[in-house]
Amino acid sequence: MDFEGTLWTILGAGLVLLMLVDVFRTLLYPHGSGPLGRAIMRGFWLVSRKLRGRGSFIAAPLAMAAIIGAWAALAAIGWALLYLPHLPAGFVHGAGVPQRSDFAEALYISLVTLSTVGFGEIVPAHPLLRLVVALQAVTGFGLLTATVTWILQTYPALNRRRTLAHQLSLFRRPQVRRVYCRWIQGMLPGCWNQWPETWLR
Numbered sequence: 001m002d003f004e005g006t007l008w009t010i011l012g013a014g015l016v017l018l019m020l021v022d023v024f025r026t027l028l029y030p031h032g033s034g035p036l037g038r039a040i041m042r043g044f045w046l047v048s049r050k051l052r053g054r055g056s057f058i059a060a061p062l063a064m065a066a067i068i069g070a071w072a073a074l075a076a077i078g079w080a081l082l083y084l085p086h087l088p089a090g091f092v093h094g095a096g097v098p099q100r101s102d103f104a105e106a107l108y109i110s111l112v113t114l115s116t117v118g119f120g121e122i123v124p125a126h127p128l129l130r131l132v133v134a135l136q137a138v139t140g141f142g143l144l145t146a147t148v149t150w151i152l153q154t155y156p157a158l159n160r161r162r163t164l165a166h167q168l169s170l171f172r173r174p175q176v177r178r179v180y181c182r183w184i185q186g187m188l189p190g191c192w193n194q195w196p197e198t199w200l201r
Contacts, residue, residue, distance in 0.1 A: 005085030012081025016139075019074035023146050026067075027153075036074075037067045064154065068147050072114070075143060079136045080110035083129075090129050094121035109133075114140035 001009070022034030033041065041063050048059035083090075084106040088099040091109070109122055113136045124130045 001085055008081045008084050012078045012084075015074050015078030015081065019071050019078065019143075020139075022074075023071060023143065027146055027150055036070055040066050040070060060158065064151070068150075071143060071147070075136075075139060076107060076110045076114055079114065079132075079139075080106040082132060083109050086124075086126070086129055090124060090126050091122050092125045097121045110136065113137050114143075116140050 018036065022036045025032045025034035026037050044059045044063035044066070080103065084101075084103060087101040087105055093099050105122075112119055112122075113133050116137050118137070124133050
């Protein structure tokens with residue numbers, strides 16, 4: 001492998017490692033998020049602040065979709081850069097499939113493997129490449145599972161938060177506040193003197 005191929009391999013391995021670290025820190029740390037996810041969330045939060053509420057309701061779902069897309073892009077591009085120095089000699093092409101050695105071909109192999117489709121018209125010839133392709137297929141399946149897990153973890157918490165925000169907005173209405181304050185007065189009569197009288201208005 002020449003210097004350029006080594007450079008592509010190091011860059012590809014770095015992108016795959018960044019994706020794995022980001023997924024690991026986002027899913028397995030209690031209040032954590034990976035460096036990429038944190039940057040994307042911060043960017044969407046800043047944009048929603050500039051919009052001043054007009055698009056803030058969709059900022060969180062769009063940020064989640066952007067993070068998932070970034071994970072998939074890092075994985076696909078990273079693995080493609082790992083394959084690029086070995087094209088076309090490191091792969092066996094089926095009948096009628098042109099042998100190309102550009103990035104588009106490497107990206108095609110990476111996407112087919114990452115999605116675990118595996119058409120079979122281009123297969124690795126070298127034993128080490130076969131192992132790398134199998135590892136990418138496992139990574140693709142793990143990425144799909146991680147994405148579903150993250151969504152199922154996040155949305156119940158968002159629903160609880162939305163319900164609390166709705167209840168707090170109802171509490172701002174005088175008739176709801178009056179009923180709530182009377183209920184508290186009945187439950188905690190000794191503490192009622194500490195509540196402001198203006199709440200009953």
